Amino acid sequence: AQTVTQxxxxxxxxxxxxxTLSCTYDTSENNYYLFWYKQPPSRQMILVIRQEAYxxxxxxxNRFSVNFQKAAKSFSLKISDSQLGDTAMYFCAFMDNNxxxxxTFGGGxxxxxxx
Amino acid sequence: xxxxxxxxxxxxxxxxxxxxxxxxxxxxxDAMYWYRQxxxxxxxxxxxxQIVNDxxxxxxxxxxxxxxxxxxxxxxxxxxxxxxxxxxxxxxSSIDQTDTQYxxxxxxxxxx
Numbered sequence: 001a002q003t004v005t006q007x008x009x010x011x012x013x014x015x016x017x018x019x020t021l022s023c024t025y026d027t028s029e030n031n032y033y034l035f036w037y038k039q040p041p042s043r044q045m046i047l048v049i050r051q052e053a054y055x056x057x058x059x060x061x062n063r064f065s066v067n068f069q070k071a072a073k074s075f076s077l078k079i080s081d082s083q084l085g086d087t088a089m090y091f092c093a094f095m096d097n098n099x100x101x102x103x104t105f106g107g108g109x110x111x112x113x114x115x
Numbered sequence: 116x117x118x119x120x121x122x123x124x125x126x127x128x129x130x131x132x133x134x135x136x137x138x139x140x141x142x143x144x145d146a147m148y149w150y151r152q153x154x155x156x157x158x159x160x161x162x163x164x165q166i167v168n169d170x171x172x173x174x175x176x177x178x179x180x181x182x183x184x185x186x187x188x189x190x191x192x193x194x195x196x197x198x199x200x201x202x203x204x205x206x207x208s209s210i211d212q213t214d215t216q217y218x219x220x221x222x223x224x225x226x227x
Binding site: 042107 | 148155156157158159160163173203205207213215216217218219220221
């Protein structure tokens with residue numbers, strides 16, 4: 001069974017600065033997808049970014065980028081120019097291409113952006 | 116607007132009662148999912164459906180039941196057999212089983 005670990009329960013960053021959230025996962029599969037979801041106080045889960053394991057290039061979405069290290073099974077999220085609206089829980093998630101649509105989530109990191 | 120709707124937003128239930136949570140999507144997605152979230156934790160999969168009239172158990176299906184009679188709808192029933200049903204319930208959908216899952220706004224269920 002796959003596991004996803006987020007080792008930082010809470011983090012804080014000053015507005016306009018950069019922060020990196022860590023995620024590691026354990027799998028024996030070669031084809032899979034990785035995701036970062038954001039859950040603001042409204043509690044709706046919002047997709048931040050997606051990475052296909054077969055792609056060597058790291059995914060980026062505006063101020064959000066990932067550092068995908070397949071051999072190390074690491075998938076960190078970098079938020080540049082942090083904004084107050086980035087304050088939220090962030091969840092890393094893994095999906096095995098061979099197991100259909102089962103998403104396995106990490107325990108989450110609570111990010112606070114300070115003015 | 117295209118999207119996923121869940122109702123109600125808040126739901127209160129007495130012990131011993133069954134209750135049904137609604138999930139509807141107009142995205143023409145084939146796959147739909149139900150997750151449970153407990154305070155301070157990640158999401159756990161309850162049930163999922165890849166196509167109409169078919170569904171599969173997830174990691175924590177005991178005490179729950181679902182149906183998928185229409186592509187747009189995937190209701191979840193929390194039965195009296197579920198020992199600790201108080202939680203936040205999230206519904207999601209995706210184009211197919213390999214695509215990104217998009218989430219609804221959630222339902223907060225409290226058992227009194």
